[in-house]
Amino acid sequence: MPVFSPFEREQVRVRLVLGGMLLAFLCLGVFLWRVQVLYGARYEVSLREQSMRRVRIPGRRGRIFDRSGECLADNRPSYCIALYLEELRQPGNWDETVHEVQRVVAQLSGVLGIAPELTEEAIRAHIKRRRPLPLIAWRDVSHATLARLAEQRPSVPGVDIYTEAIRVYPHGSLACHVLGYTGRTDPPAEGEPYYYYLPEMAGKRGIERRFDTALRGRPGGVLIRVDVSGYKHHERYLRKAESGEDVFLALDTHAQRLAERALAGVSGAVVVLDPRNGDVLALASGPAFDPNHFSPAISRADWQTLLADADRPLFNRAISGRYPPGSTFKPIVAIAAWENRRVSPGVTYTCAPGGFKLGDTIFHCWEDRGHGPLQLSSALERSCNVFFYRLALDCTYPYIYHMARALGLGSKTGIALDGESAGILPDNAWTLRKRGHRWRQGDTCNAAVGQGYITVTPLQMAVVVAAIANGGDLYKPRLVLGSRRAGAARPSPGAARPVRNMNWSAETLRLIRAGMHGVVHGVHGTARAAAVPGLEMAGKTGTAEYGPKEENKKRGWMTAYAPFDRPRYAVCIVVDDVESASLTVAPRLRALMMGLFGINTEDRT
Amino acid sequence: MGLAVAGLMAIGILFVYSACFLSDEQPVGGVYKRQLLWALVGACCYVLFVVADYRALGEISWWLYVVSLVLLVLVMHTGEQVRGVRRWLSFFGLHVQPAELAKLATILYLARRLGRPGLNLRHPKHMLVIVALVAVPLVLVALQPDLGTAAVFLPIAIAMMFVAGVPARSLGIFLLVGVLFLPVGWLMMDDYQKSRVEVFVNPGKDPLGAGWNKTQSEIAVGSGGFFGKGYLGGTQNILGFLPRTVAPTDFIFSVIAEEEGFVGSVLLLLLYAVVLVGCMRTALLGRDKTGRLLCVGVSVMLFCHVFINIAMTIGLMPITGLPLPLISYGGSFLLTTLTALGLVQSVYVRRYRY
Numbered sequence: 001m002p003v004f005s006p007f008e009r010e011q012v013r014v015r016l017v018l019g020g021m022l023l024a025f026l027c028l029g030v031f032l033w034r035v036q037v038l039y040g041a042r043y044e045v046s047l048r049e050q051s052m053r054r055v056r057i058p059g060r061r062g063r064i065f066d067r068s069g070e071c072l073a074d075n076r077p078s079y080c081i082a083l084y085l086e087e088l089r090q091p092g093n094w095d096e097t098v099h100e101v102q103r104v105v106a107q108l109s110g111v112l113g114i115a116p117e118l119t120e121e122a123i124r125a126h127i128k129r130r131r132p133l134p135l136i137a138w139r140d141v142s143h144a145t146l147a148r149l150a151e152q153r154p155s156v157p158g159v160d161i162y163t164e165a166i167r168v169y170p171h172g173s174l175a176c177h178v179l180g181y182t183g184r185t186d187p188p189a190e191g192e193p194y195y196y197y198l199p200e201m202a203g204k205r206g207i208e209r210r211f212d213t214a215l216r217g218r219p220g221g222v223l224i225r226v227d228v229s230g231y232k233h234h235e236r237y238l239r240k241a242e243s244g245e246d247v248f249l250a251l252d253t254h255a256q257r258l259a260e261r262a263l264a265g266v267s268g269a270v271v272v273l274d275p276r277n278g279d280v281l282a283l284a285s286g287p288a289f290d291p292n293h294f295s296p297a298i299s300r301a302d303w304q305t306l307l308a309d310a311d312r313p314l315f316n317r318a319i320s321g322r323y324p325p326g327s328t329f330k331p332i333v334a335i336a337a338w339e340n341r342r343v344s345p346g347v348t349y350t351c352a353p354g355g356f357k358l359g360d361t362i363f364h365c366w367e368d369r370g371h372g373p374l375q376l377s378s379a380l381e382r383s384c385n386v387f388f389y390r391l392a393l394d395c396t397y398p399y400i401y402h403m404a405r406a407l408g409l410g411s412k413t414g415i416a417l418d419g420e421s422a423g424i425l426p427d428n429a430w431t432l433r434k435r436g437h438r439w440r441q442g443d444t445c446n447a448a449v450g451q452g453y454i455t456v457t458p459l460q461m462a463v464v465v466a467a468i469a470n471g472g473d474l475y476k477p478r479l480v481l482g483s484r485r486a487g488a489a490r491p492s493p494g495a496a497r498p499v500r501n502m503n504w505s506a507e508t509l510r511l512i513r514a515g516m517h518g519v520v521h522g523v524h525g526t527a528r529a530a531a532v533p534g535l536e537m538a539g540k541t542g543t544a545e546y547g548p549k550e551e552n553k554k555r556g557w558m559t560a561y562a563p564f565d566r567p568r569y570a571v572c573i574v575v576d577d578v579e580s581a582s583l584t585v586a587p588r589l590r591a592l593m594m595g596l597f598g599i600n601t602e603d604r605t
Numbered sequence: 606m607g608l609a610v611a612g613l614m615a616i617g618i619l620f621v622y623s624a625c626f627l628s629d630e631q632p633v634g635g636v637y638k639r640q641l642l643w644a645l646v647g648a649c650c651y652v653l654f655v656v657a658d659y660r661a662l663g664e665i666s667w668w669l670y671v672v673s674l675v676l677l678v679l680v681m682h683t684g685e686q687v688r689g690v691r692r693w694l695s696f697f698g699l700h701v702q703p704a705e706l707a708k709l710a711t712i713l714y715l716a717r718r719l720g721r722p723g724l725n726l727r728h729p730k731h732m733l734v735i736v737a738l739v740a741v742p743l744v745l746v747a748l749q750p751d752l753g754t755a756a757v758f759l760p761i762a763i764a765m766m767f768v769a770g771v772p773a774r775s776l777g778i779f780l781l782v783g784v785l786f787l788p789v790g791w792l793m794m795d796d797y798q799k800s801r802v803e804v805f806v807n808p809g810k811d812p813l814g815a816g817w818n819k820t821q822s823e824i825a826v827g828s829g830g831f832f833g834k835g836y837l838g839g840t841q842n843i844l845g846f847l848p849r850t851v852a853p854t855d856f857i858f859s860v861i862a863e864e865e866g867f868v869g870s871v872l873l874l875l876l877y878a879v880v881l882v883g884c885m886r887t888a889l890l891g892r893d894k895t896g897r898l899l900c901v902g903v904s905v906m907l908f909c910h911v912f913i914n915i916a917m918t919i920g921l922m923p924i925t926g927l928p929l930p931l932i933s934y935g936g937s938f939l940l941t942t943l944t945a946l947g948l949v950q951s952v953y954v955r956r957y958r959y
Binding site: 016018029226 | 829862885904921
């Protein structure tokens with residue numbers, strides 16, 4: 001074995017050490033390759049994940065139109081003054097930034113002449129939870145303020161104008177119960193996870209709520225790159241938001257206005273349908289409210305006022321009110337008796353003075369002196385109770401029940417609004433369950449005049465009178481004609497198909513219609529006050545008691561259709577707390593009809 | 606080799622600038638200017654030591670060693686507290702790290718001692734003596750606490766002994782014994798050092814605290830890809846995810862890797878390799894054993910720093926405080942490195958026996 005001198009050995013060792021070091025470098029190089037080239041993409045993803053934030057931007061809310069294209073619910077821009085934290089941030093802890101924000105707010109307040117509205121808690125909460133988003137200092141400022149800000153803008157950093165959309169109802173409280181209102185909402189739990197959400201409107205009642213999904217459109221998104229402190233670095237558009245669909249209602253603004261005017265000063269409801277297809281031309285409930293108060297958010301005071309109002313302005317009486325129909329139920333009794341041939345067509349009953357005795361009870365007519373012998377037409381014209389007590393007893397209640405049920409009483413019409421009541425159509429099973437007794441003849445008598453257990457909504461009665469008007473087609477009330485995407489053409493509603501055809505005989509119809517004609521035009525008609533010169537109509541009044549007996553309150557009804565030949569409007573009016581339907585409700589119907597047909601006379605109601 | 610050194614220094618200044626240019630704080634933003642200043646001072650030192658005879662230094666190396674020990678003890682009692690560690694002494698406004706001086710002094714002294722002619726290094730007593738001589742500054746530095754720098758002493762000592770002629774077997778036994786003492790070392794570690802090791806072993810352990818630098822550095826290096834994001838384009842740095850306090854110092858390599866990618870990283874390694882080869886070449890050519898051992902020591906010192914620092918930034922080793930030679934911001938270490946390289950050059954210049 002060759003002997004190495006110490007020097008040579010040393011040289012070898014030096015080389016060994018060098019080799020070791022270079023080998024280690026090579027290993028480093030391999031690892032660098034691994035990290036940077038092989039798995040580089042993974043790290044790029046991590047980088048993006050920790051520094052990117054998605055912000056959800058709501059789409060423009062769709063508008064609501066009436067049948068002729070009149071805009072009932074719209075959006076208007078609300079100009080806000082926003083502060084951008086990434087330009088105002090101060091080194092050090094958050095307090096510095098908070099003070100800086102307050103300083104800028106105070107400075108702006110002086111320059112613009114508006115009082116500061118941002119509280120310190122609000123600033124802190126924003127810094128904590130929504131740092132890269134603009135901090136709104138003032139919402140919905142006037143144009144004058146905007147102009148002043150535009151002048152000042154270069155000298156104040158980190159401030160800019162920010163536009164939000166606010167729901168506005170150009171016609172104020174018109175159709176407020178149909179339209180509903182919007183309010184701010186929590187972000188929905190959706191598929192794509194968003195980090196931040198910009199405030200969005202959601203429908204809370206009415207069509208705004210029912211069609212909320214379509215009206216909202218699809219949200220867009222913005223990608224914000226944040227730095228390690230969470231402040232915005234820059235932003236990049238992800239996707240544009242999609243505008244919501246516009247909704248077209250069957251309402252006619254002119255009719256709606258007339259309907260609401262008919263309720264001036266009283267509580268009640270008005271429904272106007274088109275008997276040819278079930279279109280809801282007007283749906284009004286009084287008292288009303290102004291949905292503009294809810295945009296962008298209702299003040300606590302206003303909300304409390306609305307809630308505390310004993311007349312319940314938020315309550316939609318037209319579809320939710322459950323009221324005994326009173327004498328407006330009588331035509332249904334008559335149709336039931338005639339169609340099922342329970343009585344002969346020319347049947348006569350005598351309304352004797354003192355009422356009608358059934359067992360131990362006496363059922364009175366509203367005319368104490370009695371009407372004498374009557375046939376159907378005159379009985380309807382005078383709204384004689386006794387006639388109908390006896391008619392109902394001869395008909396027997398089950399036929400009346402089935403006719404009423406077929407006409408939609410006791411079930412919801414399915415109109416495109418939330419909160420509809422089905423009302424109550426009682427039968428034997430019902431009384432057993434709810435009142436603990438079998439159906440009695442006295443119950444039949446009560447039902448015959450629309451009192452007792454039976455309750456209906458004004459909408460249901462409008463549907464009934466529409467069926468009488470068009471000869472037996474029962475239509476589902478059509479409130480919405482269709483919706484369309486922004487930029488698309490107006491929707492053309494298909495022909496409406498009736499839910500069912502009652503298959504009434506022509507004779508029955510002729511009789512009933514003649515009687516209802518007499519209600520308005522007959523000498524003894526209870527609704528003479530509703531007559532409009534030059535217009536032939538048919539109708540039926542009703543007066544039903546409600547509330548505690550000692551208060552002696554009555555609700556006045558009137559159902560009607562016009563013109564008598566080829567009807568175009570079917571109306572139902574209900575007014576709370578009346579003298580009688582004839583005195584209070586009929587004149588209002590007259591005014592409504594005059595307006596609908598464009599008839600002007602000297603005297604107006 | 607001189608070119609490589611100059612190149613590295615220039616790179617250092619460039620990337621210190623990149624690491625700092627977005628910082629809001631005033632002194633940090635102008636950091637690259639300070640680095641430039643130190644570079645110039647260091648260059649002067651380099652020249653000084655080249656001109657000076659390393660052998661003369663070798664003669665006073667014992668005293669240098671003692672002085673450095675004294676300074677190490679001094680710094681533990683009166684040193685400035687920066688972030689909880691006492692590492693610096695201030696002399697008339699200048700901050701000096703005695704640990705740096707200790708490294709050089711120890712290398713010098715070891716070189717001189719091991720280089721004495723006629724030594725029979727087979728005898729174990731020599732190794733033990735050397736170990737003792739190294740242990741003292743090592744422990745003193747470790748108590749500062751500065752485990753990273755302390756750890757560097759060991760490979761230097763071992764390499765120098767190996768080259769000097771201590772039998773490999775003895776060294777092997779010594780290493781084994783040392784490994785057995787590791788648990789003792791663990792117990793003596795400070796909490797923050799322990800957490801660094803824990804995070805190294807279990808990466809998901811403390812992502813927002815001790816693990817933050819590690820994770821962010823890996824993301825920075827990894828996302829650099831093959832070609833990098835371009836000078837001044839390192840997003841990790843721009844957005845502040847790589848903390849600005851460490852970016853120009855311990856994690857400067859992360860900045861370079863993110864901005865220049867794999868290509869840049871490898872080039873950097875090559876430059877360092879050139880420097881190492883240069884030093885070792887001088888180790889082969891040096892005139893006397895002391896000189897040669899000096900080169901080996903310097904070389905191994907630089908190697909340890911480079912290796913540990915880069916390994917740390919890509920997650921191969923726990924976080925330490927070892928700076929990257931000639932590139933990391935830091936006047937003390939720049940001076941040390943340039944002094945050391947000056948000494949090597951001094952050996953090289955005197956390699957011929959006349």
